[in-house]
Amino acid sequence: MNSTINKEQLVRFINRETSLSEDHQIFRWIAESEGNREELRQLYETDRLSRQKNLSAQINVEDSWSEFSAKRLNVSRKTSKPLLNYWTRIAASVLILVSVSVGSIEGYRLFTDSNNTKTLVQLHVPSGEKSIMILADGTKVWLNSESSITYNPLEPRSVNLTGEAYFEVSEDKSHPFIVHTELGLNVRVLGTEFNLRCYPDEAIVETTLDKGRIELFGKNIERPVEILPGQQAVLSENSLNIKNVNAQLFSVWRNNELKIQDSSFGELVPLIERWYGVSIHLDARLRDQGQFTMTIKTESIRELFMMMQLTSNFQYEINGSEIRLKAK
Incomplete structure (x- = not known):
């Protein structure tokens, strides 16, 4: 394990006991290597199994880590039996789920599109819960309750959102990151931080920019529109309105x-x-x-x-x- 992240930190991370700065440190550690992502996935699995068996809600650090180490050693000796099945490997290669409530991890699924030509990854967060995920490119996504994010593992910088999410997009000038909604407004970015809200029952799309720049486009917008930090764009009844706001107020849900x-x-x-x-x-x-x-x-x-x-x-x-x- 990377010396900057110890097992106690990861356990506290799973139990929602880390600070925002510690979260960012762990996110960077996750993005460093597949080995790090695998370690965290295994610890999540250990926690999930212990909860299913009605054991203590808090992870016992030493027991959990011993169980994880034993599993890892056992897997290495049985190379003919892969740890994850084919579908899970597709998802695991592009997604690490960091759940802020145990129930939300159950909303993770894989399926094929209507043409049966693409494998899609979807995370749905049920009512009353929130989740954090990190994509293969390093982009971090906070999902609010009753929200879903869907994407093709082969195109991880193009996602579909229903509900509300906060994005910290990893910069890649050659590959813009695009968020699609079903309500006629899409967001194109290179590297930035913004909140996007598009619940179907609200019939509006609201995006608020914290840092960087984003471009809005879609079937209900005549031409692409760029907004700046501290601005909010609201699409309602095919009318796009942009105003200055205190952007931080629209993403405080991340901090409960x-x-x-x-x-x-x-x-x-x-x-x-x-x-x-x-x-x-x-x-x-x-x-x-x-x-x-x-x-x-x-x-x-x-x-x-x-x-x-x-x-x-x-x-x-x-x-x-x-x-x-x-x-x-």
């Missing part, structure tokens, strides 16, 4: 923060559903009411509703993951 700005009940409910992984039935009388501005961090959903009741007159009923919001 949800910022709400002047939102009605109707606008807020889908955000709450994704954030907490719940289903909310909203009284139609409340849909256009409310003007909520807040930041959600570690608050329970009950605490959230109690805060909302300080400025709005409504009742709530919580039954497991089913919630009803009613007008008084």
